[in-house]
Amino acid sequence: xxxxxxxGKEFAARVRARVAENxxxxxxxxxxxxxxxxxxxxxDPASQVYVRSKGKQTLEVGMASxxxxxxxxxxxxxxxxxxxxxxxxxxxxxxxxxxxxxxxLDSDLVINRIDPAKDVDGFHISNVGLLGTxxxxxxxxxxxxxxxxxxxxxGDLSGMNAVVVGRSNIVxxxxxxxxxxxSCTVTIAHSRTRDLPDMCRSADILVxxxxxxxxxxxxxxKPGATVIDVGIxxxxxxxxxxxxxxVHFDSxxxxxxxxxxxxxxxxxMTIACLLANTVTAACRxxxxxxxxxxxx
Numbered sequence: 676x677x678x679x680x681x682x683g684k685e686f687a688a689r690v691r692a693r694v695a696e697n698x699x700x701x702x703x704x705x706x707x708x709x710x711x712x713x714x715x716x717x718x719d720p721a722s723q724v725y726v727r728s729k730g731k732q733t734l735e736v737g738m739a740s741x742x743x744x745x746x747x748x749x750x751x752x753x754x755x756x757x758x759x760x761x762x763x764x765x766x767x768x769x770x771x772x773x774x775x776x777x778x779x780l781d782s783d784l785v786i787n788r789i790d791p792a793k794d795v796d797g798f799h800i801s802n803v804g805l806l807g808t809x810x811x812x813x814x815x816x817x818x819x820x821x822x823x824x825x826x827x828x829x830g831d832l833s834g835m836n837a838v839v840v841g842r843s844n845i846v847x848x849x850x851x852x853x854x855x856x857x858s859c860t861v862t863i864a865h866s867r868t869r870d871l872p873d874m875c876r877s878a879d880i881l882v883x884x885x886x887x888x889x890x891x892x893x894x895x896x897k898p899g900a901t902v903i904d905v906g907i908x909x910x911x912x913x914x915x916x917x918x919x920x921x922v923h924f925d926s927x928x929x930x931x932x933x934x935x936x937x938x939x940x941x942x943x944m945t946i947a948c949l950l951a952n953t954v955t956a957a958c959r960x961x962x963x964x965x966x967x968x969x970x971x
Contacts, residue, residue, distance in 0.1 A: 680934065681940060683942060690969070693951075698737040710740075711953045713743070714758070715742070716773070717747040741761075758770065762788075769956050806849055832858065839851045839863050866885070881896060881922075893931075908921070919937055
C-alpha cells in the first residue's frame with residue numbers, strides 16, 4: 676500500500692485564500708492594506724524568478740507589493756540605508772531581503788538591520804531567540820509551512836517522535852523548535868549522526884532538510900511514518916534536469932503513511948507562509964487580532 680500524498684500546491688492555495696480573506700477584512704474594517712517589500716541585489720537568475728513569483732502572489736491576495744531591485748555593486752551602506760527607510764515606512768509591514776547576497780555584502784549584518792517585527796523571513800537574531808524560548812516571534816516560512824501541513828494531516832502532534840535530518844538555521848533548527856512547541860519528542864540528526872538509518876526509522880514524523888539528492892531511501896522510513904521532504908535538488912536524468920527531494924520518493928512512498936512530493940510539496944508553502952507572515956505582522960503592528968490558522 677502506498678502513502679497518502681500531501682499536496683502542497685493544493686494546501687498552499689487554501690492558505691493563500693485564507694490570507695486573501697484576512698486582507699479583505701483588514702481593508703474593509705480598518706482601512707489597512709498589508710504591504711510586503713522585497714529587496715533583490717544583483718542578477719541571480721533563480722532569485723529573480725523567485726522575486727517575480729513573490730510579487731505576483733502578493734498582489735493576487737490583495738496586498739501591496741514594493742520591489743527594490745539594486746545593482747550587483749550596491750554598497751553595504753546603500754543597502755542598510757534602504758532597509759532603514761523600509762523600517763520607518765508605515766505602509767511596509769514585511770521586509771524580505773532575497774538571499775544569497777553578492778559576496779561583498781555581509782548577510783548577517785543586513786538581516787539583523789531589519790526591524791524584527793517586519794522580519795517576515797524570521798531570520799533576525801531576535802526572532803530566532805524568541806522562537807527558541809517559546810515566545811511570540813516571526814517564524815521562518817518553510818518550517819511554518821511544514822508545521823501547517825503536519826497539523827492539517829495529523830491534528831494533534833503531541834507525543835509523536837520527530838526526527839529532523841539537517842541542522843541549518845533556515846530549516847532544521849527552527850523546524851525542531853516548532854515541533855517541540857507542539858509537544859513532539861524531537862531529535863536533530865545530520866551527516867555526522869551515528870547510525871542515521873536507525874535514527875530515521877524511529878521517527879513518526881521524518882523531516883528531511885539536508886540538501887542531498889535522494890539521500891534517504893525507503894528502508895530508512897518507519898512503516899506508516901509521515902515524511903516531509905524539504906529538499907530541492909537538481910539532478911540530470913536521461914539528459915535533462917529533474918527536481919528531486921532529499922528522500923528517494925519511489926521507495927519511500929511504498930513504506931510511509933504520508934509523504935510530500937518534490938516538486939509540489941513543501942515548495943509552494945514557502946511563499947504562502949511569507950504572505951501569511953506579512954498579514955500577521957500587519958495585525959501585530961496595529962494591535963489587531965492575529966489571523967487564525969496562519970501562525971505557529
